[in-house]
Amino acid sequence: MNEDPSKKRLGRGLAALIGEMDRPAEPKKPAFQMERQVPIEFIRRNPRNPRRAFTEAELSDLAQSIREHGVVQPVVVRPDPEHPDRYWELIAGERRWRAAQKVGLTKLPVIIRDVDDRVALELAIIENVQRSDLNPVEEAAGYQQLIEGHGYTQADLANVIGKSRSHVANTLRLLKLPQNVQDMITNGSLSAGHARTLITAENPAAxxxxxxxxxxxxRQAEALAQTQGKGPDEPKAERTPAQKDADTKALEKLLSDVMGMKIDINHRQKGGEVRIRYSSLEQLDEVCRRLQS
Structure with a gap:
């Protein structure tokens, strides 16, 4: 079976790109990897950049640093796909580019990379994730771009960005939340940990x-989400649990020990059900992983 050439960039090939992207090229490297000064008006932002939020405070702080010390680290660009002979498109460093414009710089040090849309997006996401520049919603949106636009799986993403698959899965789940809740995550009023407790809630915005x-x-948010919809005086439905035979109890214990979670087996007249009780989204992700494998 022929290997998909696009997957060859994962792992060692992409690691090499990431490792080189923030330092000038060594001698005898191809010319497009050289560091050079480019007029700032010929540099354009990347419309696919996963990072959307740039606060005025952080730009002002960076602008002051650039005013005193200059741009210490070059931005990474590629030939603009629409105007390759005239403009450069940012891959990484939009915050530095914006701050440099506030200072009034006319030129910006750049490292030029000749890469396609897919690799440019990979590098933009990885550079921002490694610097912790993306808020969780931006990170999730970047992952979703790679999945929908370039055929990535969650396992591919975990391998490329150096995160666990559960981290990727839990981050992507944030996109299921209403927009106003995502906005609260973006502006920092709600943490990603709090937000994940709301994914299965009936009214996550409230x-x-x-x-x-x-x-x-x-932990309090988790408890609140689990009790949503129950009135303060609403009595719990009382039911007499059916007596289980010794074999069923033994099977429940065996499965509970294997899974590390509470397992309930309930027989019916025809068939029955097996219930797996999880206490966190991480445990749910583990259940899904085992079922899929």
Missing amino acids: LAEQIVREGLSV
């Missing part, structure tokens, strides 16, 4: 506001 208003911990 819960998010309550979490922020009351300053709840993640």
Whole structure:
């Protein structure tokens, strides 16, 4: 079976690109990897850059640093796909590019990379993730771009960015939340940990506001999400549990020990059900992983 050539960039090949992207090329490297000064008006932002939020405060701080010390680290660009003979498109370093314009610089040090759309997006996401420049929603949107636009799997992403597959899965789940809850994550009023507790809630927006208003911990947020929809005086339905035979109890214990979670087996007149009780999204991800494998 022929190997998909696009997958060859994963691992060692892409690691080499990442390792080189923030330092000038060594002698005898291809010319497009050289560091050079480029007029700032010939550099354009990347419309696919996963990072969207640039606060005025951080740009002002960086602008002051550039005013005193200059641009210490070059930005990474590639020939603009639409105007390759005239303009350069940013791959990494948009914050430096914006701050340099505030200072009034006319030229910017760049490292030029001749890469396609897919690799440019890979490098933009990885550079931002490694610097922790992306908020969780931007990170999730970047992952989604690679999945939808370039055929990535969650396992591919985990390998490329150096994160666990559960981290990738949990980050992507944030995109299921309503836009106003995603906005709270973006502006920092709601943490990703709090937000993940709301993914399966009936009214995540209302819960998010309550979490922020009351300053709840993640554990308190989990408990709140689990009890949503129950009135304060609503009695719990009483039911008499059916007696289970010794074989069923032994099987429940065996499966519980294997899974590390509570397992309930309930027989019916025809068939029955097996319930797996998980206490966190990480445990749910582990259940999904085992079922898929």
